[in-house]
Amino acid sequence: MGLSSALASAMSGLRANQAALSIVSSNVANSQTPGYVTQTPNQIEVSTGDFGSTVVTTGVSRDLDNFVLGQLRTETAGSGYADQMANILKQLQNVYGNPGGSGTLETALNTFTNSLQALSTSAGSSSAQTVALAAAQSLAQQLNVSTKGIQSLRSNVEQDLGTSAQQANAAMQKVADINTKLQGLAASDPSAATLMDQRDQAINTLSKFVDVRVTVDGSNQANLYTTTGIQLVGAGLASQFTFASAGALTATSLYNIDPAKSTVGALNIKLPNGSQLDVVANNVVSSGQIAADLKLRDQTLVQAQNQLDQLAATMSSALSDKTTAGTATSTAPAGFDLDLAGSLPGNTVNITYTDTATNTQRQVTLVNVTDPAALPLQNAPNANPVQVGVNFSNGMAAIAAALNNALPSSHLAFSAAPSPATATTLRVTDDGSGLAKITSTSTTKTISSLTSGNPQLALFTDGGQALYTGAITSSGSQMTGLAGRIAVNTAVSADPTRLSVYNTSPVTPAGDTTRSDFLYSQLTNTVFSYSPQTGLGSANQPFTGSVSSYLQQFLSIQSNASTQATQLQQGQSVVVSTLQAKFNSTSSVSLDTEMSNLIQLQNAYAANAHLMSVVQNMMNTLIQAQI
Template identity: 25%
Template sequence: MSLSLSLNSAISGLRAAQNSLAVISNNVSNAKTAGYTKKVQPQVNVTYNGMGAGVVSQTVYRQTDELMRREIRKETSTQGRTTIENDFLKQIQTMYGKTESGGRLGSAITAFNTALNALSTTPESSSAQLNVVASAKALTLTMNDMAQQVTDMRTSGARQVGDAVTEVNTNLQQVQELNRQITRAYALGQPTGDLEDTRDLALSKIAENMDIQTFRRDTGEMVVFTKSGRILVDGNAVQLSYTTPNVMGVTDKVPAITINGQNVDIKSEFRDGKIAGLINTVDNTLSGIAGQLNQLAESLYGNSARTTGVVDQPQYGPATYPFGRLNTTPSETSGTITNPTYLDITRSGSTLQLGVNFNIGDTLTFSNGATARVEAVDTNAASANVRFKITALSGGFNVSSTAPVSITQVNGVALGGAAANITGIDSGYRFFTGVDLTHYTSTTGGYVAQNNAASIAIHPNLDPSQGGTAALLALANDPFTKNLAKTLSDTFTQMQSVAQNIGGVASGNYTYAGYATSMVSQNAIVASKAAADQSFQVEFVRSLQSQSAEIEGVNVDEEMANLVTYQNAYSASARVVTTISEMFDTLLGIKS
């Protein structure tokens, strides 16, 4: 071997050792850097005419397992979803309170029922009356507060979707830019490991928010798409579009998520990640709880009349009215009432009098031809308003304030004086107020939810703090029922029919306290499972990351051993260079 060839070999060894030492030093200094993977400096032996001619350093690459990285991203998406669901369910559990006695809501219902029972035995007791009012107000305020908390959580969840979409868009743009840098460096034969590490961090952040799939082209470019096959990054990155709502109404769903503003909602395609968890929580979990609270509020209102089964405000809908519907709810979607038990009759300008205008047993004929027989009269009604108990109604009629049905004949004889019109129940006979029961559509029979739990309140006529009097609770000479306290107490102890399966609480028969307990218990079961799922997923992802670190991470001890090896190689190559230099000097000295 010539001295020149030997010198070139030694110098190439110096360069190779120097390059390797630089890579090893970078590995050691970044051993704890998040997302950093071990870099490797490959070297190739060079020959010339069958003889060794030194070593050449090739492009530095990173030591990774792409299949492992895909699996980690997949499980990271699941972790993002379970974490969101668990966080919200813990908030819901806090809102409900302890599961014993149905939580805050069940305790408030039980306290109200206890007060009603006490008042029903001593209706003349002013302290018992005030206690009922106080416990009723506590119940309605509890429902108001819980309804508001549910609204706040739904609004927060919908806003978090907006934050997640913004983060996804930012990282998609970063992947696009890094793809360009990587393909350029790859074409020039330059190292791309650090750029790919940064790109993987961006992909991990995307995966936290939504489930994605990826594949790497031979050019080093990473293509990103959704699990359903929609392209997110392929050359250029798309942008997800989302309009963050200011507040979420009771019927609102998480707004549409589109790609590049196109009119295609891809919200249903999110199955994992934080966005999927938020959509499920807002549109299903929290919406279900709102429905349960509103169903309970509607039943409390619907069953709190001083006499049960009276004609209520106009209602249109199927017989399967939610929890605690009145007996007079129309049995068909036409809105025609065919089987009321009680009628409220209003007469303008004069009064209707028992023994003068009608008697018990009289047959009434209405302006639409329907007939009914008077069984009893509520003598507690206001002077211009009379409540009849009727039987054997034929024909049916609509309750309408714009075109009321009126009494035209009594026992076949025309009723003189002003018209006597059928009306809705006088609101003064309701224990609660602030509830809208007129939310069925007569055309489709569809249910349009109202946030009644947020607005239910004790009727001001019964509340001394609002100018009312609690003594109205003790009206005892009702010919149809006992006093209102007893009527309500009986209602609270009776099983009520739940026609709607909402939020996981099955339809069936419940007491009010039992329904509240079912609400809390159902959430406790779901919350327990969510906590277990989230805990498992955290440990699973941590286990995968640990396995990945063994393959891709920097082992400092191993790197230090390599450092010593290449230091020695560098020293040896340097010694060869020195020796050859001395030999050249000797040869040059001989020639001279």
């Protein structure tokens, strides 16, 4: 190797050392900077002839494990989802209160049923009537308060959706802006490394709110997608969430795929290509805080409200509704006559029959629907009972025709009962095929009079005066939000003796406990069937039980859901912490490693400097020899 080659090698070594020292200095200076990824110099050997070579620094590399980073982002989205679910469900538990505690729904119901039992024990004393009335009012108020609590949580979630959408937009726009700055820069460019650190931080922030899948193309442009394939960021372009808040939500504020019918805030996403999608209808997000907010607002908390409304509805109907068995026909074909007189909107006819072809028991519920815009009623697949809406105030011929058209495959036949039956009597028989055998029928009507001679009492009403009958209109079911409106009948509040007196002609005898016995039995012993929308049971096998057992069941389900959400939150926290530590072990700056590198660079610098000094001395010697 000649002196010139040796000098060139030494100089290139010094330049490489200088570049490496600059990188070490940057690593040390940014050791506490969030998102900074350790950099190492890219050095290559360049031949300078037959006998020598030099080293050239071509840029930097980021010490990044992309696989672990991808896992970390996935679990961060899962953690954002789990955190929000656990937080809101814990608050929902606070709405219900601790089991057995004062001021809880469970305690209010128990207090009320105990007061009814005491009313019977005391033979209807005026003081016991006053206590029972106060307990009923307390129970209604507790249902009102619980509804307010649930809707407050929904409103908070609605507000959080707007905040989360804005933060997600900011992160997506930052990624798009950095993509633009990275255009034309090599991935090994030190300035590009800094930008990529910032871009990764923005993506990490975004992953808290939505699930993110990242691909980087040959021009170092990050393309972001949700796991369902919706593009969030392209080359220099970002999608944008738009949220139109509905403000404070109520029990009737519900999502609908039809924007004209939806009464909650609309969350859409405007894609880089200009098209716009409904986030909920198109399942745009499946994880992250936004996905949790949507599930809480539109499903979890709506179901919690359904549970309260079902409790309020069942409790109201249990005390006020009278069920009367149909009258068996005396002529062939076998069937029953059902008197529809006095039926109110929402009152029902229940028919049980056996499908003889499959030996399967089926049920049909005819619902008195006076709003034609609410028809036909929708049923879940394989629903049992099947609900059919019809206006009971129409003539029997029209009612029968409507039912025959609605139930052609049931092998049931409907007609107006012949004389001497009244014009309000509906007859139901098989259609003569032998494929349906009717086993029982009944009508259920709401008793409005407080002194009808029946033990039934419309103690709980919709807002204090309007009877609860389960009416269905185009705006929905009367049951929706009932727990927030339920109140004690103002007529009973004005005259507590109605808790015992059920007839005025003749007057109910003093000490007669027929009504209080009935009310107590209805709430504690009578078995009811509950809607699958409460999360209990299914369409084929709905949950059945007393009012008390139903309350205990859904409170238990909510408690378990909160516990499981907290456990998931804790598990996700451990997973994220573990992945973060694994990522940091390769990507974060290690001061020990950097100090070791610094020592090596110092030694190499000294060696190169010494070589240059030796070459200089040798050249001076040669020059002097020539002189």
